[in-house]
Amino acid sequence: MNSPASWQTELTEAFRSSESLAAFLETSLPTLNQYPVLIPKKLAQMIKNQGLNGVLARQFLPDSQESSLDGFIDPIGDKTHIKTSQLIHRYHNRALLIPTTVCPVHCRYCFRKNELQSDGPFAQDREKTLNYLQAHSEIEEVIFTGGDPLILSDEKIQGWLEALSTIEHIKFIRFHSRVPVILPSRLTRELSNLFESFHKRFKIVLSVHTNHKDEWSEEAKQATSEFRPKGMKWISQVVLLKGINNDAEVLLELFRFLANLDISAYYLHHPDQVKGGMHFWLSLEEGRMLWGQLHNRLPGWMLPQYVIDIPGGEGKVQAFNPEGHRFSGMLLNRSGQLKAIARPSFQASDSSTLS
Ligand code: SF4
Structure with a gap:
């Protein structure tokens, strides 16, 4: 495994402007002030090797399509469930903790891309957050998200785990992270x-x-194979993205690859309708047809749950409703009621939701 300092150096030396990245890639790139660039140099080299039409370039290079006003600022309704500035309590027995808004890379499709680039709502509010968790004995799992929680220093992660260990009803800790792929030296x-x-x-x-x-x-594969702390479980979350993985063969290859790395399939997310990322969006009908092929061709233990967040904060539901591939415009919500989720047209009022 890598030395403790190398990942921090890689992050410090990452490309943080369209101009410097464009010069390295010998191309031209748009400057999007609202959605800045962040790409570690090793990833930039992979992008260069793969080509500017490759799946890495399309996920991480700035694109003028991000200027579209279509989509939601807060597509999954985070703000509906914010309990402290670092805590989202959407589901009864688990809570999302946002200890940082820093990431190892800026993914152009990110569902929080508008929230992470604004001044709020995620600030530092540790004491209030811990008090809330202490007071809510129904919460048994704390999910570290962000930003990317593995960007925190070991000392900060230890501080959070020590604090949470004093709250008796918290039994499970989950970290959601892009670090193993993007900055494997962090492992x-x-x-x-x-x-x-x-x-x-x-x-x-x-x-x-x-x-x-x-x-x-190769570095990411090796670091992930070696990073096996006793008792820790690896799972995967994949976002379905137009032009990246909306192809059954690509998804089959990915889930077989993850199985070989001993990473359990967990979620295949239908893309959220995020402002600045709508060019990655695809229809639920297409997603259901893709998932149907995975269902037919993968053994059950390799099959992810196909889920979608109902806009507005109602939370995740199964995206593969049993009536067939044709999408009626309605989904069953968590109370078993039919809920219309029509695709939004440009929502002028969204521009002020986080101010
Ligand atoms: S929160 Fe996750 S998906 Fe969003 S930019 Fe950061 S690493 Fe990428």
Whole structure:
């Protein structure tokens, strides 16, 4: 595994402007002030090797289509469930903790791309957050998200785990992260030891966010194979994206690859209708047809749940409704009621939702 400092150096030296990245890639790129660039140099080299029409370029290079006003600022209704500025309590027995808004890369399709680039709503509010968790004994799982929680220093991660370990009803800890793919040098021996030191107190789950097999460098594969703290479980979350992985063969290859890395299939997300990312959006009918092919061709243990967040904050539901591939415009919500989720046209009022 890598030395503890190398990942921080890689992050410091990452490309942070369209101009410097364009010069490296010998191309021209738009400057989108609202959605800045962040790409570590090793990833930029992979983009260069793969070509400017490759799946890496399309996920991480700025694109003038991001200027479209179509879509929602807060597509899954985070703000409906914010309890402290670092905590979203949407589901009864689990809560999302946002300890940082920093990421190892800026994914152009990100469903929080408008929230992470604004001044709010996620600030530092540790004491209030811990008090809320203490007071809500129904919460048994804390899900670290962001930003990317593995960007935190070991000391900060340890501080959070120590604080949470004093709250008796919290039994499960989950980290959602793009770090294993984008910045594998972060998977250090020290971080492994840190997770392992809590394995008797919590079940720790690491959910790696990956959308295509070609994202995985040899370094990422090796670091992920070696990073196996005692008691920790690896799962995967994949976002369905037009032009990236809306192809059954690509998805089959990805889930077989993840199985070989001993990473359990967890979620295949239907893309959220996020402002600045609508060029990655695809219809539910297309998604259902793709998932149907996965269902037919993968063994059950390799099959992800296909889920969609109902806009407005109602939470995730199964995206593969049993009536067939044709989408009626309605989904069953978590109370079993039919809910219309028509695709939004440009929503002028959204521009002020986070101010
Ligand atoms: S790492 Fe995650 S939170 Fe950060 S930009 Fe990518 S998808 Fe969004």
